[in-house]
Amino acid sequence: MEIVVSGIRPTGDLHLGNYFGALRNFLKMQHQNNCYFFIADYHSLTTHPTPEDLHGNVKRVLVNYLAAGLNPDAATVYIQSDVPEVAELYLLLNMNAYVGELERVVSFKEKIRKQPNNVNAGLLTYPTLMAADIIIHRAHKVPVGKDQEQHLEMTRNFVNRFNRMYNVDYFPEPTAYNFGEELIKIPGLDGSTKMSKSDNENSCIFLGDAPELIRKKVMKAVSDQGPTEPNQPKAQAVENLFNIMKVVSTEDTYAHFSDLYNTCQIRYGDMKKQLAEDIVIFTTPFREKILELSADNEYLHKVAYQGAEKARESASKTIKEVREIIGFKPF
Ligand code: ADP
Ligand code: TRP
Secondary structure (H helix, E strand, O other), X not given: OOEEEEEEOOOOOOEHHHHHHHHHHHHHHOOOOEEEEEEOHHHHHHHOOOHHHHHHHHHHHHHHHHHHOOOOOOOEEEEHHHOOHHHHHHHHHHOOOOHHHHHOOHHHHXXXXXXXXXXXXXXXXXXXXXXXXXXXXXXXXXXXXXXXXHHHHHHHHHHHHHHHHOOOOOOOOOEEOOOHHHOOOOOOOOOOOOOOOOOOHHHOOEOOOOHXXXXXXXXXXOOOOOOOOOOOOOOHHHHXXXXXXXXHOOHHHHHHHHHHHHOOOOOHHHHHHHHHHHHHHHHHHHHHHHHHHHOOHHHHHHHHHHHHHHHXXXXXXXXXXXXXHXXXXXX
């Protein structure tokens, strides 16, 4: 069985775009592979969160993913900082990671541009920590998007360097788990082609949004004056509403409003009302689960504890072997 590792940034709640984009595929994977999913809280320290924010963000993300269907009995679900072996491997990898190659990483150059006053060593060595995350379980596959390809390439470089240096074939070369064609993009409520919390929070419907908030957001969504002739091509914002309807409503509902549009009889107010109700129906089980889990610290503790145990079992085996390969031998 293939070993899969993925890190989740603790950056906030999940929205419909996250769910229908990557997450559904991500969740399928957990039943087909030996998966390790962790919340990357060490990584998040590069932004200097307060202790309350750090803890709160980790909890929120854990709750959201569990509510969305991440199954701690199928996959190993853990919090990165509960596995200090990762930090040790990071230290060891850093000895053979060159400042020049780290400085050339696109995401690092972007950070320098965006936050010139906080260019810390953690940002520079982000790729070695990410490599440690992956190879601590000697993973084969990493389900990441295009923006992470360069980090994965660096991981392969570190793996090859280690294997060559010690003349071993110890770490496998990890590759991207590519969902390819299966990925769909959910548009925003603001007329943009992508629902994205980093671009515009208001364009997003979060899985935990209350019905009233969902109705308010949908009623405010951008549309247009309405079609003036039959079968007129749709403006982007209108196309967006139809595309969201396609994933949350029934086929009949979608066909009904398509017909109304094509015959110039559509009233966007009616369409939005229907869309809002269908989103509420779709998100209600998620919202209920989020509320239930948020209040159940005992369960969250159990999940994190059990995940840490399983992850540390695999990680400590790797660290023990790596120490021997490097020459740290007991006297
Ligand atoms: P955001 O753009 O809201 O900040 P993230 O960058 O945190 O979202 O995205 C996390 C994951 O969800 C990525 O795998 C990304 O490809 C996917 N994703 C985000 N927004 C969408 C969307 N609108 N449609 C499809 N997939 C999305
Ligand atoms: N860098 C990843 C992101 O920004 C998060 C991450 C950290 C990760 N460590 C990882 C992803 C290891 C996969 C494997 O989304």
